[in-house]
Amino acid sequence: MSGHPAYTEFHPRWYRRQMSTWWWLGKRAYLVFILRELSSVFVAWFVVFGLLMLRAVGQGDGQYQRFLDWAASPWVVVVNVVALLFVLLHAITWFNLAPKAMVVRLRGQRVPGSLVAASQYAGWVVLSAFVIWLLVGAG
Amino acid sequence: MADSITLQVTRYRPEEESEPTIQEYDVPLGRQWSVLDGLNYVKDQIDGTLSFRWSCRMGICGSCGMTVNGEPKLTCGAFLTDYAPGPVRVEPLANFPVIRDLVVEIGDFIRKLPSVQPWIVREEERPVSEGEYLQTPEELDDYQQYSMCINCMLCYAACPVYGLDPEFMGPAAIALAQRYNLDSRDEGSRERLDVLIEHEGIWGCTFVGECTAVCPKGVDPAGAIQRYKLTAATETLKSFLLPRGAR
Numbered sequence: 001m002s003g004h005p006a007y008t009e010f011h012p013r014w015y016r017r018q019m020s021t022w023w024w025l026g027k028r029a030y031l032v033f034i035l036r037e038l039s040s041v042f043v044a045w046f047v048v049f050g051l052l053m054l055r056a057v058g059q060g061d062g063q064y065q066r067f068l069d070w071a072a073s074p075w076v077v078v079v080n081v082v083a084l085l086f087v088l089l090h091a092i093t094w095f096n097l098a099p100k101a102m103v104v105r106l107r108g109q110r111v112p113g114s115l116v117a118a119s120q121y122a123g124w125v126v127l128s129a130f131v132i133w134l135l136v137g138a139g
Numbered sequence: 140m141a142d143s144i145t146l147q148v149t150r151y152r153p154e155e156e157s158e159p160t161i162q163e164y165d166v167p168l169g170r171q172w173s174v175l176d177g178l179n180y181v182k183d184q185i186d187g188t189l190s191f192r193w194s195c196r197m198g199i200c201g202s203c204g205m206t207v208n209g210e211p212k213l214t215c216g217a218f219l220t221d222y223a224p225g226p227v228r229v230e231p232l233a234n235f236p237v238i239r240d241l242v243v244e245i246g247d248f249i250r251k252l253p254s255v256q257p258w259i260v261r262e263e264e265r266p267v268s269e270g271e272y273l274q275t276p277e278e279l280d281d282y283q284q285y286s287m288c289i290n291c292m293l294c295y296a297a298c299p300v301y302g303l304d305p306e307f308m309g310p311a312a313i314a315l316a317q318r319y320n321l322d323s324r325d326e327g328s329r330e331r332l333d334v335l336i337e338h339e340g341i342w343g344c345t346f347v348g349e350c351t352a353v354c355p356k357g358v359d360p361a362g363a364i365q366r367y368k369l370t371a372a373t374e375t376l377k378s379f380l381l382p383r384g385a386r
Contacts, residue, residue: 012153012154012238012239013153014153014236014237014238014244015151015153015158015159015236015237016236016237017233017237019234019299019302019303023299023302024299026209027209027349029347029348029349029352030299030347030349033345033346033347033348037345097346097348097365100359100361100362100365100366101362101365101366101368101369102366102369103366108277
Protein backbone atom coordinates (compact mmCIF):
# COMPACT_ATOMS: atom_id res chain seq x y z
CA MET A 1 0.00 0.00 0.00
CA SER A 2 1.38 3.41 -0.90
CA GLY A 3 1.19 6.17 1.71
CA HIS A 4 -1.33 6.63 4.47
CA PRO A 5 -4.95 7.44 3.68
CA ALA A 6 -6.26 10.75 5.03
CA TYR A 7 -7.16 10.13 8.64
CA THR A 8 -7.49 12.19 11.77
CA GLU A 9 -8.46 11.18 15.25
CA PHE A 10 -11.59 13.34 14.99
CA HIS A 11 -12.79 12.28 11.58
CA PRO A 12 -11.86 8.72 10.71
CA ARG A 13 -12.06 7.83 7.04
CA TRP A 14 -15.13 5.69 6.50
CA TYR A 15 -15.09 2.81 4.07
CA ARG A 16 -18.13 2.88 1.80
CA ARG A 17 -19.02 -0.26 -0.07
CA GLN A 18 -20.75 -0.06 -3.44
CA MET A 19 -23.54 -2.50 -4.29
CA SER A 20 -22.67 -4.60 -7.30
CA THR A 21 -24.92 -4.43 -10.37
CA TRP A 22 -25.43 -8.16 -9.84
CA TRP A 23 -26.52 -7.90 -6.18
CA TRP A 24 -29.75 -9.79 -6.97
CA LEU A 25 -27.86 -12.95 -7.96
CA GLY A 26 -26.35 -13.35 -4.50
CA LYS A 27 -29.44 -14.52 -2.66
CA ARG A 28 -32.44 -16.60 -3.70
CA ALA A 29 -34.94 -14.16 -2.16
CA TYR A 30 -33.45 -11.26 -4.17
CA LEU A 31 -33.56 -13.31 -7.38
CA VAL A 32 -37.23 -14.21 -6.86
CA PHE A 33 -37.93 -10.52 -6.21
CA ILE A 34 -36.27 -9.46 -9.46
CA LEU A 35 -38.14 -12.17 -11.41
CA ARG A 36 -41.41 -11.00 -9.81
CA GLU A 37 -40.66 -7.41 -10.86
CA LEU A 38 -39.74 -8.60 -14.37
CA SER A 39 -43.02 -10.50 -14.60
CA SER A 40 -44.94 -7.22 -14.98
CA VAL A 41 -43.37 -6.84 -18.45
CA PHE A 42 -45.06 -10.08 -19.48
CA VAL A 43 -48.35 -8.99 -17.95
CA ALA A 44 -48.08 -5.91 -20.20
CA TRP A 45 -47.29 -8.19 -23.18
CA PHE A 46 -50.54 -10.12 -22.64
CA VAL A 47 -52.46 -6.83 -22.55
CA VAL A 48 -50.89 -5.81 -25.88
CA PHE A 49 -51.60 -9.29 -27.31
CA GLY A 50 -55.24 -9.02 -26.21
CA LEU A 51 -55.61 -5.57 -27.75
CA LEU A 52 -54.09 -6.77 -31.05
CA MET A 53 -56.56 -9.66 -31.10
CA LEU A 54 -59.45 -7.29 -30.37
CA ARG A 55 -58.40 -5.01 -33.22
CA ALA A 56 -58.14 -8.00 -35.59
CA VAL A 57 -61.63 -9.18 -34.61
CA GLY A 58 -62.93 -5.64 -35.25
CA GLN A 59 -61.42 -5.62 -38.75
CA GLY A 60 -63.31 -8.68 -39.93
CA ASP A 61 -62.76 -12.38 -40.65
CA GLY A 62 -59.73 -12.03 -42.95
CA GLN A 63 -57.77 -9.94 -40.49
CA TYR A 64 -58.72 -12.28 -37.62
CA GLN A 65 -57.51 -15.32 -39.56
CA ARG A 66 -54.23 -13.54 -40.31
CA PHE A 67 -53.89 -12.76 -36.59
CA LEU A 68 -54.47 -16.44 -35.71
CA ASP A 69 -51.82 -17.54 -38.24
CA TRP A 70 -49.36 -15.03 -36.75
CA ALA A 71 -50.20 -16.17 -33.20
CA ALA A 72 -49.51 -19.80 -34.24
CA SER A 73 -46.01 -19.03 -35.54
CA PRO A 74 -43.36 -20.75 -33.40
CA TRP A 75 -41.72 -17.64 -31.94
CA VAL A 76 -45.06 -16.15 -30.81
CA VAL A 77 -45.96 -19.50 -29.18
CA VAL A 78 -42.59 -19.57 -27.38
CA VAL A 79 -43.02 -15.95 -26.21
CA ASN A 80 -46.52 -16.73 -24.98
CA VAL A 81 -45.43 -19.86 -23.08
CA VAL A 82 -42.67 -17.88 -21.35
CA ALA A 83 -45.14 -15.05 -20.69
CA LEU A 84 -47.63 -17.52 -19.20
CA LEU A 85 -45.00 -18.85 -16.78
CA PHE A 86 -44.12 -15.32 -15.70
CA VAL A 87 -47.78 -14.33 -15.32
CA LEU A 88 -48.34 -17.40 -13.11
CA LEU A 89 -45.32 -16.38 -11.01
CA HIS A 90 -46.78 -12.85 -10.87
CA ALA A 91 -50.21 -14.02 -9.75
CA ILE A 92 -48.98 -16.55 -7.19
CA THR A 93 -46.37 -14.30 -5.57
CA TRP A 94 -48.75 -11.34 -5.33
CA PHE A 95 -51.63 -13.48 -4.03
CA ASN A 96 -49.30 -14.78 -1.31
CA LEU A 97 -48.14 -11.26 -0.44
CA ALA A 98 -51.61 -9.70 -0.34
CA PRO A 99 -52.39 -10.69 3.29
CA LYS A 100 -49.39 -8.61 4.38
CA ALA A 101 -50.84 -5.46 2.89
CA MET A 102 -54.49 -6.09 3.78
CA VAL A 103 -55.87 -6.48 7.25
CA VAL A 104 -59.46 -7.67 6.85
CA ARG A 105 -61.84 -7.59 9.78
CA LEU A 106 -65.15 -9.41 10.02
CA ARG A 107 -67.35 -8.59 13.02
CA GLY A 108 -64.38 -7.15 14.90
CA GLN A 109 -62.24 -10.28 14.37
CA ARG A 110 -59.12 -10.19 12.23
CA VAL A 111 -59.41 -12.61 9.31
CA PRO A 112 -56.31 -14.87 9.21
CA GLY A 113 -53.89 -14.12 6.36
CA SER A 114 -54.17 -17.62 4.91
CA LEU A 115 -57.89 -17.04 4.38
CA VAL A 116 -57.25 -13.71 2.61
CA ALA A 117 -54.83 -15.48 0.25
CA ALA A 118 -57.19 -18.47 -0.18
CA SER A 119 -60.10 -16.19 -1.15
CA GLN A 120 -58.04 -14.82 -4.06
CA TYR A 121 -57.23 -18.34 -5.28
CA ALA A 122 -60.95 -19.14 -5.00
CA GLY A 123 -61.75 -16.04 -7.08
CA TRP A 124 -59.14 -17.15 -9.64
CA VAL A 125 -60.73 -20.62 -9.92
CA VAL A 126 -64.27 -19.21 -10.25
CA LEU A 127 -63.23 -16.72 -12.97
CA SER A 128 -61.26 -19.40 -14.85
CA ALA A 129 -64.24 -21.76 -14.68
CA PHE A 130 -66.47 -18.97 -16.07
CA VAL A 131 -64.08 -18.34 -18.96
CA ILE A 132 -63.88 -22.08 -19.75
CA TRP A 133 -67.69 -22.27 -19.64
CA LEU A 134 -67.86 -19.31 -22.06
CA LEU A 135 -65.41 -20.98 -24.48
CA VAL A 136 -66.57 -24.59 -24.24
CA GLY A 137 -70.19 -24.15 -23.20
CA ALA A 138 -70.98 -21.50 -25.82
CA GLY A 139 -69.07 -23.33 -28.54
CA MET B 140 -17.11 -32.65 16.96
CA ALA B 141 -14.09 -30.45 16.47
CA ASP B 142 -13.20 -28.35 19.49
CA SER B 143 -12.46 -25.15 17.60
CA ILE B 144 -13.86 -23.18 14.69
CA THR B 145 -12.34 -20.54 12.43
CA LEU B 146 -13.75 -17.02 12.32
CA GLN B 147 -12.94 -15.06 9.15
CA VAL B 148 -13.32 -11.53 10.41
CA THR B 149 -13.32 -8.36 8.30
CA ARG B 150 -10.71 -5.91 9.54
CA TYR B 151 -10.58 -2.26 8.52
CA ARG B 152 -8.01 0.02 10.14
CA PRO B 153 -8.37 3.40 8.42
CA GLU B 154 -5.07 4.69 9.81
CA GLU B 155 -3.09 2.02 7.99
CA GLU B 156 -5.19 0.55 5.16
CA SER B 157 -7.51 1.95 2.52
CA GLU B 158 -9.65 -1.19 2.12
CA PRO B 159 -10.93 -3.90 4.48
CA THR B 160 -8.98 -7.15 4.76
CA ILE B 161 -9.85 -10.55 6.19
CA GLN B 162 -8.17 -11.97 9.29
CA GLU B 163 -8.66 -15.51 10.57
CA TYR B 164 -8.94 -16.49 14.21
CA ASP B 165 -9.44 -19.96 15.70
CA VAL B 166 -11.81 -19.86 18.65
CA PRO B 167 -13.08 -22.67 20.92
CA LEU B 168 -16.32 -24.23 19.67
CA GLY B 169 -18.25 -24.08 22.94
CA ARG B 170 -21.62 -25.83 22.97
CA GLN B 171 -23.52 -22.65 23.73
CA TRP B 172 -21.15 -20.11 22.26
CA SER B 173 -22.61 -17.43 20.03
CA VAL B 174 -20.61 -15.68 17.31
CA LEU B 175 -20.41 -12.74 19.74
CA ASP B 176 -18.83 -15.02 22.37
CA GLY B 177 -16.28 -16.02 19.73
CA LEU B 178 -15.50 -12.36 18.96
CA ASN B 179 -15.15 -11.57 22.66
CA TYR B 180 -12.75 -14.51 22.99
CA VAL B 181 -10.67 -13.01 20.17
CA LYS B 182 -10.74 -9.59 21.82
CA ASP B 183 -9.80 -10.95 25.27
CA GLN B 184 -7.33 -13.72 24.38
CA ILE B 185 -5.94 -13.28 20.87
CA ASP B 186 -6.13 -9.75 19.46
CA GLY B 187 -7.23 -6.81 21.57
CA THR B 188 -7.28 -4.46 18.57
CA LEU B 189 -10.45 -6.00 17.06
CA SER B 190 -13.36 -3.51 17.25
CA PHE B 191 -17.06 -4.38 17.37
CA ARG B 192 -20.20 -3.21 19.20
CA TRP B 193 -22.12 -5.23 21.72
CA SER B 194 -23.88 -4.77 25.02
CA CYS B 195 -26.62 -7.00 26.38
CA ARG B 196 -25.82 -10.46 24.90
CA MET B 197 -29.53 -11.34 24.96
CA GLY B 198 -31.17 -9.88 21.84
CA ILE B 199 -32.56 -6.78 23.51
CA CYS B 200 -30.10 -3.92 22.95
CA GLY B 201 -29.77 -4.34 19.18
CA SER B 202 -26.11 -3.26 19.02
CA CYS B 203 -24.32 -6.46 17.91
CA GLY B 204 -25.80 -6.69 14.39
CA MET B 205 -23.26 -7.95 11.83
CA THR B 206 -23.22 -9.97 8.63
CA VAL B 207 -22.64 -13.65 9.44
CA ASN B 208 -22.04 -15.88 6.42
CA GLY B 209 -23.75 -13.28 4.25
CA GLU B 210 -26.87 -12.89 6.42
CA PRO B 211 -27.61 -9.92 8.69
CA LYS B 212 -27.71 -11.37 12.23
CA LEU B 213 -27.60 -10.37 15.86
CA THR B 214 -24.31 -12.10 16.70
CA CYS B 215 -25.52 -12.79 20.24
CA GLY B 216 -28.29 -14.94 18.74
CA ALA B 217 -26.19 -16.73 16.08
CA PHE B 218 -24.61 -19.89 17.52
CA LEU B 219 -21.24 -21.19 16.41
CA THR B 220 -22.43 -24.82 16.45
CA ASP B 221 -24.98 -23.94 13.74
CA TYR B 222 -22.07 -22.92 11.49
CA ALA B 223 -19.79 -25.89 12.32
CA PRO B 224 -17.41 -27.02 10.94
CA GLY B 225 -16.90 -23.47 9.70
CA PRO B 226 -15.26 -21.25 8.73
CA VAL B 227 -17.65 -18.47 9.75
CA ARG B 228 -17.47 -15.18 7.82
CA VAL B 229 -18.09 -12.17 10.06
CA GLU B 230 -18.49 -8.84 8.26
CA PRO B 231 -19.89 -5.45 9.26
CA LEU B 232 -23.58 -4.76 8.55
CA ALA B 233 -24.11 -4.13 4.85
CA ASN B 234 -25.36 -0.78 3.46
CA PHE B 235 -23.67 1.34 6.16
CA PRO B 236 -20.25 3.03 5.96
CA VAL B 237 -17.61 1.19 7.99
CA ILE B 238 -15.78 3.18 10.67
CA ARG B 239 -13.46 0.42 11.85
CA ASP B 240 -13.42 -3.39 11.66
CA LEU B 241 -17.03 -4.42 12.42
CA VAL B 242 -18.25 -1.01 13.58
CA VAL B 243 -20.56 0.85 11.18
CA GLU B 244 -21.72 4.47 11.03
CA ILE B 245 -25.43 4.55 11.94
CA GLY B 246 -25.98 8.34 11.99
CA ASP B 247 -28.22 8.14 8.91
CA PHE B 248 -30.77 5.92 10.66
CA ILE B 249 -30.53 7.91 13.91
CA ARG B 250 -31.32 11.12 11.97
CA LYS B 251 -34.22 9.57 10.05
CA LEU B 252 -35.94 8.01 13.03
CA PRO B 253 -37.21 11.20 14.78
CA SER B 254 -38.54 12.58 11.46
CA VAL B 255 -41.49 10.14 11.70
CA GLN B 256 -42.23 11.16 15.31
CA PRO B 257 -42.08 7.69 16.86
CA TRP B 258 -43.86 8.72 20.04
CA ILE B 259 -47.48 9.35 21.03
CA VAL B 260 -48.65 12.65 19.55
CA ARG B 261 -51.74 14.30 21.08
CA GLU B 262 -53.52 17.33 19.69
CA GLU B 263 -54.23 18.28 23.28
CA GLU B 264 -52.62 16.61 26.28
CA ARG B 265 -55.11 15.49 28.93
CA PRO B 266 -54.30 16.69 32.44
CA VAL B 267 -52.80 14.01 34.69
CA SER B 268 -55.75 14.35 37.06
CA GLU B 269 -58.00 12.79 34.40
CA GLY B 270 -55.99 9.58 34.57
CA GLU B 271 -54.36 7.33 31.97
CA TYR B 272 -55.33 6.94 28.33
CA LEU B 273 -57.09 3.60 28.49
CA GLN B 274 -56.75 0.92 25.83
CA THR B 275 -58.45 -2.44 25.27
CA PRO B 276 -56.46 -5.66 24.65
CA GLU B 277 -57.70 -5.58 21.03
CA GLU B 278 -56.37 -2.06 20.56
CA LEU B 279 -53.03 -3.17 22.02
CA ASP B 280 -52.97 -6.12 19.60
CA ASP B 281 -53.17 -3.73 16.63
CA TYR B 282 -49.68 -2.34 17.14
CA GLN B 283 -47.91 -4.53 19.71
CA GLN B 284 -45.95 -6.51 17.12
CA TYR B 285 -44.38 -3.30 15.71
CA SER B 286 -43.43 -2.11 19.19
CA MET B 287 -40.97 -5.02 19.49
CA CYS B 288 -38.43 -3.22 17.24
CA ILE B 289 -35.03 -2.80 18.96
CA ASN B 290 -33.45 -0.53 16.29
CA CYS B 291 -30.80 -3.13 15.42
CA MET B 292 -30.86 -2.08 11.74
CA LEU B 293 -30.63 -5.64 10.37
CA CYS B 294 -33.58 -4.68 8.14
CA TYR B 295 -31.58 -1.80 6.64
CA ALA B 296 -28.70 -4.18 5.94
CA ALA B 297 -31.09 -6.60 4.19
CA CYS B 298 -32.88 -3.93 2.13
CA PRO B 299 -31.49 -3.53 -1.42
CA VAL B 300 -33.59 -0.38 -1.90
CA TYR B 301 -31.74 1.27 1.00
CA GLY B 302 -28.43 -0.05 -0.34
CA LEU B 303 -29.07 1.50 -3.75
CA ASP B 304 -30.72 4.71 -2.51
CA PRO B 305 -29.61 5.80 0.98
CA GLU B 306 -32.26 8.56 0.89
CA PHE B 307 -34.94 5.88 1.42
CA MET B 308 -36.51 6.19 4.87
CA GLY B 309 -36.06 2.45 5.41
CA PRO B 310 -37.99 -0.42 7.02
CA ALA B 311 -37.59 0.17 10.77
CA ALA B 312 -38.44 3.89 10.68
CA ILE B 313 -41.64 3.23 8.69
CA ALA B 314 -42.61 0.25 10.88
CA LEU B 315 -42.16 2.44 13.96
CA ALA B 316 -44.27 5.19 12.40
CA GLN B 317 -46.95 2.57 11.83
CA ARG B 318 -46.58 1.37 15.43
CA TYR B 319 -47.77 4.83 16.59
CA ASN B 320 -50.31 5.32 13.79
CA LEU B 321 -52.09 2.14 14.88
CA ASP B 322 -52.04 3.12 18.57
CA SER B 323 -55.53 4.18 19.68
CA ARG B 324 -54.03 6.87 21.95
CA ASP B 325 -52.14 8.58 19.12
CA GLU B 326 -53.35 11.52 17.01
CA GLY B 327 -50.26 12.15 14.90
CA SER B 328 -50.92 9.97 11.85
CA ARG B 329 -51.64 12.99 9.62
CA GLU B 330 -48.24 14.55 10.38
CA ARG B 331 -46.43 11.24 9.81
CA LEU B 332 -48.24 10.72 6.53
CA ASP B 333 -46.94 14.09 5.28
CA VAL B 334 -43.37 12.83 5.81
CA LEU B 335 -43.86 9.27 4.58
CA ILE B 336 -45.99 9.99 1.50
CA GLU B 337 -42.87 11.46 -0.13
CA HIS B 338 -41.08 9.34 -2.72
CA GLU B 339 -38.27 8.47 -0.28
CA GLY B 340 -40.90 7.30 2.21
CA ILE B 341 -43.29 4.41 1.68
CA TRP B 342 -43.30 4.62 -2.13
CA GLY B 343 -39.58 3.93 -2.27
CA CYS B 344 -40.29 0.39 -1.02
CA THR B 345 -40.60 -2.25 -3.75
CA PHE B 346 -41.63 -5.03 -1.33
CA VAL B 347 -38.55 -7.23 -1.50
CA GLY B 348 -39.62 -8.54 1.91
CA GLU B 349 -36.14 -9.36 3.24
CA CYS B 350 -36.50 -6.85 6.09
CA THR B 351 -39.19 -9.08 7.57
CA ALA B 352 -37.19 -12.26 6.89
CA VAL B 353 -34.14 -11.05 8.84
CA CYS B 354 -35.93 -9.28 11.72
CA PRO B 355 -34.85 -10.98 14.97
CA LYS B 356 -37.96 -9.72 16.79
CA GLY B 357 -40.69 -10.75 14.33
CA VAL B 358 -41.71 -7.17 13.57
CA ASP B 359 -42.66 -7.52 9.86
CA PRO B 360 -41.64 -4.07 8.56
CA ALA B 361 -42.55 -5.14 4.98
CA GLY B 362 -46.14 -5.76 6.07
CA ALA B 363 -46.24 -2.42 7.90
CA ILE B 364 -45.08 -0.54 4.80
CA GLN B 365 -47.60 -2.25 2.48
CA ARG B 366 -50.45 -1.52 4.93
CA TYR B 367 -49.25 2.07 5.06
CA LYS B 368 -49.30 2.30 1.25
CA LEU B 369 -52.94 1.20 1.30
CA THR B 370 -53.77 3.85 3.91
CA ALA B 371 -51.88 6.55 1.98
CA ALA B 372 -53.60 5.64 -1.30
CA THR B 373 -57.01 5.70 0.40
CA GLU B 374 -56.27 9.10 1.97
CA THR B 375 -55.14 10.54 -1.38
CA LEU B 376 -58.28 9.22 -3.09
CA LYS B 377 -60.45 10.70 -0.34
CA SER B 378 -58.79 14.09 -0.71
CA PHE B 379 -59.77 14.09 -4.42
CA LEU B 380 -63.29 12.79 -4.00
CA LEU B 381 -64.60 14.17 -0.73
CA PRO B 382 -65.33 17.78 0.24
CA ARG B 383 -62.88 19.22 2.74
CA GLY B 384 -65.09 18.81 5.81
CA ALA B 385 -65.82 15.08 5.31
CA ARG B 386 -62.21 13.84 5.22
